[in-house]
Amino acid sequence: MQGGTLTVPSTSKLIVNLDITYGPSGGTILVQDGGQLTVNNINMNQYSGTLNIGNNCVVILNNTLNAAANSTISIGTNTSVTATGDLNFNFVSFSANTGANLIFTNATIDGSSVVNMQQATLEVRSNFTFNSGTTNLLGGSSLKVNGNLNIKSAGKFYSKNASKIYLKGNWQNDHPAGSDFNVTGSETILNLNGTTQQVNGQTGQNFYNVECVGNYIKTFLNNVTITNLLDLGASTLYMDGGIITINNPSPSSINRTTGFVANFEWNGTFVRNTNSTSDYLFPVGAKNNSGIWIYRPVILQPKQATAGVYSVKAVYNTVTVHSVYDLGTSLIPRPSTPPPYPLNEKFYHKIERTSGPAVDITIFYDQSQDGTFNTIGQYKTTTNKWEAVANVQAGPVASPLISLKALSVNDFSSPEFLVANGYVQVPLYSYxxxxxxxxxxxxxxxxxxxxxxxxxxxxxxxxxxxxxxxxxxxxxxxxxxxxxxxxxxxxxxxxxxxxxxxxxxxxxxxxxxxxxxxxxxxxxx
CATH class of the missing domain: 2.60.40 (Immunoglobulin-like)
Structure with a gap:
């Protein structure tokens, strides 16, 4: 095109089995309301131009949409743009309005491009890369990426107002922490619906809601803070050295069916904020010696309705860091010839308190796999011994798991707790x-x-x-x-x-x- 306007009138259909390339004089493609346009490629990558697609239109690209050089693209309401090729923006102003549905194979945002999605949907069949520029998901827009989503150091990405990001591949955010990256806008959801996925970045990631879909492993490689809700579904959320923090103090800020949060040995932990005397579930687990992920949750119940911050992680098969013979003058007896050990030698929990009141601690275990226990032990760093926690009773049952419950625990100077076998306490008088x-x-x-x-x-x-x-x-x-x-x-x-x-x-x-x-x-x- 050398200037001028190519118009597809309302309710008309134009099929061009050629490329449309903008020349030095630019030009305009105008698809009026209800119009249909089929073309091989639209090339706006050397010279600026305008692509204005009205409402209720259908545009089919047999290949690619390339736009640069301060071009402007506007997509009207309830309009469909489908391409077998890629979307490439460089110094482009782009807007898609309510009900617009855009589908491309790959998408790349470069330069000082500004992409505004207002209640629109953009689906990328493969990878979406934000090298630079600004992308805004607004007003309940949806971004569907079937490959990886990559945010580079100069990419500015905002998701607000109940927008939703559906991701099947990996999340890689290399943008430094700051105001140029924000997916914590009100009711924004990151939906991880792929198989094995990773969430990683230069610094910690911040999300409003996170949904995990499918019975798969989702790996968080660094710290993740979730403002409102974590829905685990049936997924295993693996903390490979990272810390997951739920800021919302509501007991219902975590949902799950069979999913749980696991960590690698000493690295990583799961943090919850509290402000009530309700039960707070920490759905944690670990990988056993057979490479099987096991679920061994903990419930903390604060004794006062004041603000608190607690963290829990399950550690499997490293109890030998503190020998099963490191036993104090408590109700946990020293074995003469192990096994069986008086301590659960398979797993323990690291339970820490940053702030807050005393809590009831409930630890779940599988009697058929882990053994039979009747008390809870705590490792005391002052004596380097395992000691029995006072006031332990049988806890709730969540078949096939049973539990033990320690009442009003207020000593977290040593954060390691496990289920154990204590001496059977006889009455004050014996027979x-x-x-x-x-x-x-x-x-x-x-x-x-x-x-x-x-x-x-x-x-x-x-x-x-x-x-x-x-x-x-x-x-x-x-x-x-x-x-x-x-x-x-x-x-x-x-x-x-x-x-x-x-x-x-x-x-x-x-x-x-x-x-x-x-x-x-x-x-x-």
Whole structure:
């Protein structure tokens, strides 16, 4: 074209199986509302020109749209532009309006180009590269990239107002942190819908919402901050040295079906902000020795509705960093001949608090794969020993996982926690063993209860009973207030409230066969 205007009238169709190339005098291609244009290539890359496509139009490019030299391109509403080739912009002003749908194979933005998408859709079948210029996704626009999305150091990229980026390939952002890169605009969504994908950049990445689609691994190679919502779906989000931070303190700021967040050994962690006393799920896991990703989540429940920041990561099979023999004077016993170990030697969690109140810590595990445990241990750097955490109880079940829950944990000076096997805590009073012959020892009662058992399991025959007698040290038979013996599972109890505190007595137990057992005891003062 050497100047002038090529017009496709409204509702008309023009098919040109040739290239249209702008000459030194520029020119204008005008497709009026409802018009249709088919052409091989449109070349605006040497001389400036104008491409003005109206509303409800259809434009088919058998190859490529090349534009440069301060050219201007405008796409009207509900217009379709489909190309089998690429989109190349260099020093171009481009706008696509509501309902416009653009499809190209590759796309490259260069120079000081300004690309404005207003409620429009741009689909790139392969790779999209922002070398320089400014690209704005506005008003709910969609960018669909079936390959990689590359933002170079001079590329300015903004996504705002409920716009959505669908990405099947990798995200590579080499732009330094600052105002020239922003995908945290209100309700902006990064949708990772490919198979194995990576999110990487020169510095940490910031997103408003992130959606993970499919049962695949999504790898975050550096720090990622999510302002509002992380939806894991069925994906494994792998932190290869990076830190994932959820700024939204709502307990519902994470969604998942079977997906979870995993990290590489010591590197990386998962951070949540809190401001309520609700349960905050940390859906973490790790890779086991067989190369299988396992899900071992943690729930933190703050004890006060104040602002807090906590981080959790699961570490698999590196508990030997702190030997299973590094055991303190706690309820975690030292094994004589391992295995089994008193500690879970397969995985532990690193749980840290930046700020905030005490929390209940719930750690989940798979009994069939990990073992059976009854307490939670914490590694104490002050003694270099594993110690049992106080106030541990059974936690909720999320089949096939079960859990243990430590109440009101406020000591995070040592951040390593794991499930463990502690000593079984007996009641304040134990059960004395009856003797077939009197001996010189004695049993001290507590709470005015004499509790005893047979050395071996003993069943009282049906229709018979045990007879018991209590004698003082002078062999005088004593009458007790409670004449009943309560028993069950070889555990028997006699109320000795009427006996004198501090005195010694003998218990004689006799069955229907005239077999007798004895126990010397002292009533506790």
């Amino acid at each position: 004395a063993v009856l003797k077939s012959k009197p001996d010189g020892g004695y049993y001290l009662t507590e709470d005015k209860q004499l509790k005893f058992r047979f050395e071996e399991e003993y069943s009282v025959p049906t229709g018979t009973s045990l007879t018991y007698r209590v004698y003082d040290k002078s062999r005088n038979l004593k009458t007790l207030q409670n004449q009943n013996v309560s028993y069950g599972d070889n555990r028997y109890s006699v109320d000795v409230t009427s006996l004198t505190s501090g005195d010694f007595y003998w218990l004689e137990v006799e069955n229907s066969k005239s077999e007798k057992w004895y126990l010397r005891f002292k009533v506790n003062e």
